[in-house]
Amino acid sequence: QSLAEQQAGKKGVGVDVELTSAIHIDNDTFVQRNFTPQEIAYCSSRPDPTASFTGRWSAKEAVFKAISSFGDIPSQGAAAPLIDIEITADQSTGAPQVQLSGNAKQLAQQAGINNINVSISHSGAYSVAVALAQ
Amino acid sequence: QSLAEQQAGKKGVGVDVELTSAIHIDNDTFVQRNFTPQEIAYCSSRPDPTASFTGRWSAKEAVFKAISSFGDIPSQGAAAPLIDIEITADQSTGAPQVQLSGNAKQLAQQAGINNINVSISHSGAYSVAVALAQ
Amino acid sequence: QSLAEQQAGKKGVGVDVELTSAIHIDNDTFVQRNFTPQEIAYCSSRPDPTASFTGRWSAKEAVFKAISSFGDIPSQGAAAPLIDIEITADQSTGAPQVQLSGNAKQLAQQAGINNINVSISHSGAYSVAVALAQ
Numbered sequence: 001q002s003l004a005e006q007q008a009g010k011k012g013v014g015v016d017v018e019l020t021s022a023i024h025i026d027n028d029t030f031v032q033r034n035f036t037p038q039e040i041a042y043c044s045s046r047p048d049p050t051a052s053f054t055g056r057w058s059a060k061e062a063v064f065k066a067i068s069s070f071g072d073i074p075s076q077g078a079a080a081p082l083i084d085i086e087i088t089a090d091q092s093t094g095a096p097q098v099q100l101s102g103n104a105k106q107l108a109q110q111a112g113i114n115n116i117n118v119s120i121s122h123s124g125a126y127s128v129a130v131a132l133a134q
Numbered sequence: 135q136s137l138a139e140q141q142a143g144k145k146g147v148g149v150d151v152e153l154t155s156a157i158h159i160d161n162d163t164f165v166q167r168n169f170t171p172q173e174i175a176y177c178s179s180r181p182d183p184t185a186s187f188t189g190r191w192s193a194k195e196a197v198f199k200a201i202s203s204f205g206d207i208p209s210q211g212a213a214a215p216l217i218d219i220e221i222t223a224d225q226s227t228g229a230p231q232v233q234l235s236g237n238a239k240q241l242a243q244q245a246g247i248n249n250i251n252v253s254i255s256h257s258g259a260y261s262v263a264v265a266l267a268q
Numbered sequence: 269q270s271l272a273e274q275q276a277g278k279k280g281v282g283v284d285v286e287l288t289s290a291i292h293i294d295n296d297t298f299v300q301r302n303f304t305p306q307e308i309a310y311c312s313s314r315p316d317p318t319a320s321f322t323g324r325w326s327a328k329e330a331v332f333k334a335i336s337s338f339g340d341i342p343s344q345g346a347a348a349p350l351i352d353i354e355i356t357a358d359q360s361t362g363a364p365q366v367q368l369s370g371n372a373k374q375l376a377q378q379a380g381i382n383n384i385n386v387s388i389s390h391s392g393a394y395s396v397a398v399a400l401a402q
Contacts (some may be wrong), residue, residue: 009143009277013385013400019392063390068363069385095202117147117203121195123260124153126391130264130398132147143277229336251281251337255329257394258287264398266281 012070012113012133016061020125023054034060035084042089051127056096058129060085062068063098063116066131071111087118096120098131108133146204146247146267150195157188159260168194169218171177176223181252185261190230192263194219197232197250200265205245230254232265244268280338281402284329287347288393291322301326302350310357319395324364326397328353331366331384334399339358339379355386364388366399376401 025031030038035056043052060082084104088132100108100114108116111133118131159165165174169190177186194216218238222231232250234242242250245267252265293299299308311320311360328350352372357364366384368376374382377399386399 009402010383011145011279011400011402013386013387013398015283015387015389015395015396015398016147017389017391017394022391062387065387066362068361069387091204095199114143117145119147119149119196119199119203121149121151123151123156126151126260126394128149128151128262128396130147130149132145132266132400134143134145145279149283201357227336229333249278250277251332253281253283253330253337255283255285257285257290260285260394262285262396264281264283266279266400267278268279 008046010070010134011066012066014062014065014067014069014070014133015129016065017057017126018054018058018061020022020051020054020122020127023050023057024073025050025053036086038088039086051122055122055127055129056087057082058127059087059096059098059131060128062131063087063133064104066112066116066133067104067108067113070113070133071107080103085087087120144204144268146200146202148196148201148203148265148267149263150192150199151241151262152188152192152195152258154185154188154256154261155185159184159187159192161227170217170220172222173220185256189256189261189263190221191216191265192261193221193230193232193252193265195202195220196263196265197252197267198238200267201238201242201245201247204267219256227228227256277294278402280334280336282330282333282401284326284335284398285394285396286326286329288319288322288390288395291318291325291402293318293321293385301358304351304354305347305361306356307354313364319390323390323395323397325400326395327355327364327366327386327388330397331355331386331401332398333377334384334401335372335379335381338381338401339375343401354386 063085080091084102086099113133120129180186197219218236220233247267254263314320352370354367381401388397
């Protein structure tokens, strides 16, 4: 097994848990800085918008950690533009999909990431997301 | 690296969190529709049956999401037969193992999944499970 | 695709959730049996030492499960020396890194594990960690 083959299968992993009540979705400045118009429209249309926004926030954080974990890329801390990690919903299944742009896209490309999968779950007072960069 | 090699290493990921109190294990119809006789015997024999049933429920949901995430297979939503995703306990370690049958097995085979790993954890009021389809 | 190629990309996954209040960090015997001097210094210096110790405990458990999941290695249950799974902080990013020693290192080498990634998250009363053995 060559080094190239080892690297080819390398993955990065990220997890994030959030107390649903921690995300204040009535703070327009916060929402518009972190969520795309498509995300805002989707989450606002859901039965429980606060849970939806929190789930997507968890997913963005998990994806960012997975990218960092994959390539040992220096984190940019609180300044990381989470709006560059967009979580869309598959049209037939509703399953979360990851679309990168801007700085997040550039970091992923530099690291050699081809694909990022993410899964989100809610129960009680919490949202949890796990992402896999591959 | 050929496309076949890239696909060979592809994984799907799924996470599920459940409030332990959300699963009503005294509802026989619910239990028998979602758990196999072996799962029912195992969970009923544990010190905290409700936590065991909830952990296995989380694991089934995480495995289903991991299968969907691997192959972009259309979800069947609430109608997905979770009884087709059986979580057994390794005889020496007690670690959870995944056995697919019926529709779940067919979906996994169509997607080219060779193996599914799952891990379960409990603390306080919650169970969390993460699955990896590979 | 040969069996060697299939095995080459195989991963193990582990998850752990912990109620932050479940870890008693004022129990010196417990802390020194499970955490390295470097971990104790790091966690003690953080704004919320209890959360930091609990997060690292979750990470150790998740890594142990990921190693077991990778290689179907018999677990050693409560006697597993978690101090052999050290979680350090990357100097530039603070991201958790895994350093194995002793028995954990031997198990991972026997199984053919080259690398272990781990991610930790805290919110409200809980810590969650996910590990990937590869």
